[in-house]
Amino acid sequence: MTSVNKWRLRASEPAGVIQLDDAQRTAVNVHQGLRVVLGGPGTGKSTVLTQAVVERIRAGSSLDRLVVLASSRTAAQSLRREIVRQRGGAEVGARVTTIHGFALALMRELGDPEQDFRLLRAPDQEQRLRDLLDGLPPEFWPQEVREAAGTRTFARQLREVLARARQLGLDPDRVEEIAGDEDLYRAVGRFFELHLTVGDFHGALDYAELVHRTRILLTEEGVARSCQARFDGIFVDDAQELDEVSFRLVADLARLGLPVLATADPQQRLGAYRGASGGAVGHLLGLPESTRVELRTGYRNSPAVTAALARLRSALDASEAPPVPEPVRTEPGTVTVTWFDDPAAERAHLAARLRQAVQEGYQWRDLAVVTRRGGAEIELLAQELSARGIPVDVDGEDRALGAQKAVRALLAALAHAAAPHEMETDLPMLLTGPLGGLDAVQLRRLGRRLLSPGSDSTAALLGAAANPSRLDELGDEDAATAARLVRLLSLVGAELAEGCDVGRALWLLWAGTPWPERLRQAALNGNRSAEEDLDALVDLFDLATRRMELRGISGALTFIQEIEREEIAGDTTRELAALPRGVRLLTAHRARSGVWRQVHVVSVTEGSWPRSRWQPGLLDPDRLAPDHLDAASTAGLVAAERRSFYVACSRASEALHVSAPMPGEEHPDPPSRFCRELGVTPQEIHGPPVGLLTPQALVADLRRVLEDPTSSPGLRRAAALRLARFPHRDAAVTNWWGARHPSSGDWTMADPVVITGSSLQGLVRCPRNWFLSRRGGGDQGRGTQATVGDVVHMIAQRAARDDLDLEQMVTLLDEVWPRLRFPRLWRSRSEREQVVGILTRFHRWHRDNPGRLLGVEVPFEAAREVSGTPVLLRGTVDRLELHGDRLVVVDLKTTRTMPTRTELAEHSQLGVYQLAARLGAFAHLAPPGTRVGEPSLLQLRHGLHIPQQQYQTVLPEGRSWLDEQLEQAVATLRSGHFDARESVFCRWCPFRDSCPAVQPGGLL
Structure with missing residues (x-):
């Protein structure tokens, strides 16, 4: 008999009886008028609010007649769950939302039914x-x-x-x-x-306009009466985060006679940057019939954390501030301030402390790491901690929709389907992405099977994409996967060509691969990253359905451009988010709604926290505020930064650890003044932590004991037993370096052998580096400097071909420069200034160059036999010039270093260009009777007014150093053995760490 799995709804855990203190009971009692409840961190403000809602329901109201307003959707979801849990049973019409959600509901329920609008x-x-x-x-x-x-x-x-x-x-x-x-x-x-x-x-409103128009709506007598009849109470959590139009809306509701309860702590106001008013609480307290209730007992923080917070809050604005909480916890708790050598040391010690906390009995979810900034800083922390075996949970809400990994993957496929010829180089990325599902090893294996003489693996893949039957002929699963994706992209491209809308094209891509099922299974298994991916994709499809007018290829490209131009995070938070299981990594703003037993506040340095240097934009929102001079002053900004630091520290219930790197050459900012305001003497720790508490480190220690000839037999036997029983892949002997047999010695050399100037140079310098980068798939890709070089070459080519002046060259530079990616804005500005200098020098040189230009970016091929092996010299020269009767090749260089005189004499690229010219590769451009002249490197970054030009001596008529290099390269390729060779270039080699020439017998 087949068993059928059935879903079973588990009863929620019953809410315990909450014991309220006297002040909390006063705040919770059913009341009329406006009541403002003030309390510091951990005094139970949210508890008061939820219990007040429950008490109002017990007095005869229902949840659909009560309005609960939170500062964010995440906070609203948390409040809704807690109210329902305390209330018991299910609630369908619960009005637990944000001020904007409430305003939207009022406009739709009580506004003009014929007036349609859309919220932006x-x-x-x-x-x-x-x-x-x-x-x-x-x-x-x-x-x-x-x-x-x-x-x-x-x-x-x-x-x-x-x-x-x-x-x-x-x-x-x-x-x-x-x-x-x-x-x-x-x-x-x-x-x-x-x-x-x-x-x-267009019937479109933004959030601020929505609240403004809701206030106008409430001035209508009929609407006011409807509100009085519909609602029995308004409950506002974190009222200090209300901007001026929002707290005036709350005041309008209070004036209608509706009971209003607002909880607040002005010293925890974090939203000043988006308009949260410092006068919101005072304005509410100044309304007629308002009462004030103060919560004085602290239930969250240990005495040590409470004392540190009290010292910190003494520097905060005391206007309408609640009293200092009296802690009820008896365990003393811990507060530390630690300074480390540099940011890397700080991160290493952070990982060690987190793992030590788990050894002391904490769960990973009991720990949190709080930073001032999100984005790259949190990503770096997540990578470092994950690499050390520490599970982390990172919120994806701060990233714009176009920055979400899943969205980028689907948009890349859409772009390829819409414009396959322009995006064809993205095919390998699509195959190894979530839509393709291949890994890097499978892709390299597939590329090698498709290789043909004279091609590389990428070109072979692109050729197979144009003719998927080649993939079918291979007959393995990797090829079948690639063929399915290629045909899917072609199908979607055909649909777009016929004018289908963007939503349908996205759905065809999404539904045509196994990716949805993989994401579904991962999400059901509690994978937080999969849930965030699904949330982002739901938002993407939602946006596509609202842009039904975008059709065809042009519509798809427009849609992609709009998503990529978005720089603001859209709201993709879902109600049923998974509970975190790892260490939470988040900003102070995100941390406000959480509590953890141990909190680590990191990177607390001047210039970062506080970000004390005021850098107003061209347009400053604070210019419109009555107190704009105070808000925009350095003191006002530091006060806002201090409040965020105060909130971050207040999230710790037992232990608070604050840390910062000490100043150095790469990080000149000293630890923040905030570190000393906690009243704890900072401790300096030098050097990295002793020992790594990770599974990999344990395996390394056991292997070290096992392989150490000085270890006793008993100790080695114990290490071997532990390795055999340790359930980790690194402990398996079959995965150890040196335990596997060498790969096959079979090597097939292309016929003819294709040699370019750069490949000859690579084979001569270091065959191992050449093989790993050109054939082993280990090339790390082109960096920013290489891309800058491409831009310079492109502009120089256009300038020579179209006779551009310097102003036109700089205009062309400005058109392409935004497409380049730099890690920092200052790097982009600095590099652009240098490129303008490069173009200026090139323009002068090109203008005054006495030679006759025969061509730019001239491709060539020339056949030659080397040691009995047919060789095809192939490449492209940047400039081909005629100086009298001499044919001269000029190679443009944008590198920061120049070859020495000795290196220039045997420069492989220039030598190949010379030999190709001598063999007649450029005979179709040069007049009869020309001879080969000295080739040169035009060093565009060097030289005062014009670039410095380095010339290579003309090759002799007989045997030369180039013949030796070609023979050496052919011999290496024929043998199939690619040995490592040590040279001055080893310092830049990406494979240095595993190189036997640099680290003979060393640790790999």
């Missing part, structure tokens, strides 16, 4: 602003900002200013009035009017 997400708002900006004449803006008005940064700052205007309850005329004689902000006021008009026409 933050990325949609910015895209709409860019569209409006693109349609404005240049004279709309003052002369000094016209160049910036078309940039993304300007659009982002403009969106922030308009949002702040509505948060402050300002209309366009009032913005112009505040602007005074500042032309820029007067133009902002005019743009504000245009923005509202266009939004009305």
Whole structure:
């Protein structure tokens, strides 16, 4: 009999009886009017709010008649779960939401039913602003900002200013009035009017405008009566995070006679950067019939953490501040401040401390690491901790939709389907991505099977993609997987060519591979990354359904461009997010809604935390606020940074560990002043932690004992037994280096052997490096400097072909420069300045060059027999010139180092160019009777006014050093043995760590 698995709904864990103290009972009691509950960290403000809701229900109300407002969707979800748990049973109409969600519900339920509108997400708002900006004449803006008005940064700052205007309850005329004689902000006021008009026409509202119009709606007598009849109470959590228009909406509800309970702690206000008003709590307390209740007992923090927080809060603004909590916990707790040698040492010690905490009895989910910034800083921490065997949980909410891995993968496939010839080089990435499912080894194996003489594996894959039957002929699973994806891309491309919408094209790509089932299984198994991927993809499909007008190939490319241009995270949080099981990595803002037994606040340095240097944008949202001078001052910014540090530290219930790297050459900022404000003497720790507490480190220690001839037989036997029983892949003998047999010696050499200048140079310098990078798939890809070199070569080619002047060359540079990726903005600016210098030197040299230009980027082939083996010299020369009767090759170089005189004399690339010219590779361009002249390297980064030019002596008529190099290369290829050779270039080799020439007999 076949058994059938059935879903069984488990009863939720019953809520325990919550014991309230006197102040909490006073706050919870059913009341009329406005009640403001103030309390420090851990005093039970959220508990008061949930219990007040429950008490109101016990008094005869129902959850659908109560409105609970939280500061974020995540906080609203947490409150909803807790209220339902305390209430017991199921609730369908629960109004637990954000202020914007409540405003949206009011507009739809009580507003004009004939007035349809759509709520814009933050990325949609910015895209709409860019569209409006693109349609404005240049004279709309003052002369000094016209160049910036078309940039993304300007659009982002403009969106922030308009949002702040509505948060402050300002209309366009009032913005112009505040602007005074500042032309820029007067133009902002005019743009504000245009923005509202266009939004009305399209029925689109942003969040701030939504709340503003809800306040206007409440002024209608019928709407006010409906609110009084519909609602029995308003409950606001974290009221200190309300911006001005939001707290005025709450005040409007209180004036209607609705009971309002608001919990707050002004010293934990984190949203100042997005308009959270410092006067929100004071304004609510100043309303008629408002009462104040203070919570004085701290239930979260240990005495040590409470004392540190009390010292820190003494430097915070005391306006409307709650009293210092009195801790009830008896265990003393721990607070430490530690300074390490550098950021790497700080991360290493952090990993050791986290693992030590688990050995002391903590669970991974009891631990949290809090940073000032998210993004790259958290990604780096996650990589380091994961590499050391520590499970981590990272929120994906801060990343824009286009930055999500799953979204990028699906959009890359859509781009390839829409424009296969332009995106064909992305095929290997698609095959090894989630849609293809191959790993790097499988891809290399497939590429080798497809290789033909004179081609590389990438070219072979692209050829097979154009003719999938070649993949079918191979008959293995790897080839079948590649063939399925290639045919799927072709199918979607055909659908787009016939005009299908973007949503259908995305669905065909998604449903046509095993990826959905893999993600589903991973999500059901509790994989947090899979759940985040699914959330992001749901958001992508949701956006595609709202852009049904985008059809065909052009529509697909437009959709991709819009997603990639989004720089703001859309809301992809789902209600049933998995509970974390690893160490939480998050920012102070994300940490506010959580509590952990042990919290590590890291990288607390000046310039980072606090970020004390005020760098206002061209448009500053604080300019519209009444207290904009205070908010924008250094003191105001430091105060905001101190509040975020205070919140981060307050999340620790038992132990708080604050750390920072000490200043050095690469990290000059000293530890932050905040470290000393905790009242704890900092401890300096030098050097890395002693020993690594990871499975890999344990295996290494056991292997070291096992292989040490000085170890006793008993000790070696014990190590061997533990390795045999240890359930880790690194403990298996079959995975140890040297335990496997060498690979097959079979080696098939192409006929003819294709040799380029760069491959000859690589084979001569180090055959091992050449093989690993060219045939072993170990090439790490082209870095930023290589890409900059490509840009320079492209512009130099265009300048020579189209006779561009310097201004036109720089304009071309500015067109392509945004496509380059640099780790830091200052690096991009610095490199661009250097490239402008390169182009300036090249322009002068090209203008005054006495030679006659025969061609640029000239391909060549020349046949030659070397040691009885047919050889085909192949390549492309940057410039081919005629100087009198001499044919001269010029190779453009953008490297920062130049070859020495000795290296130049036997420079392989220049030698190959000379030999190819002598063999007639350029006879179709050169007039009869020309002879080969001295080739040169044009060093574009070197030279004062014009580039420095390095010449190579002409090859002799007889046997030369180049013949020796070619024979050596052919012999290496014929033998199939690629030995390592030590040279000055080893310091830059990516395979140095495993090289027997550099580390003979060393640790691999």
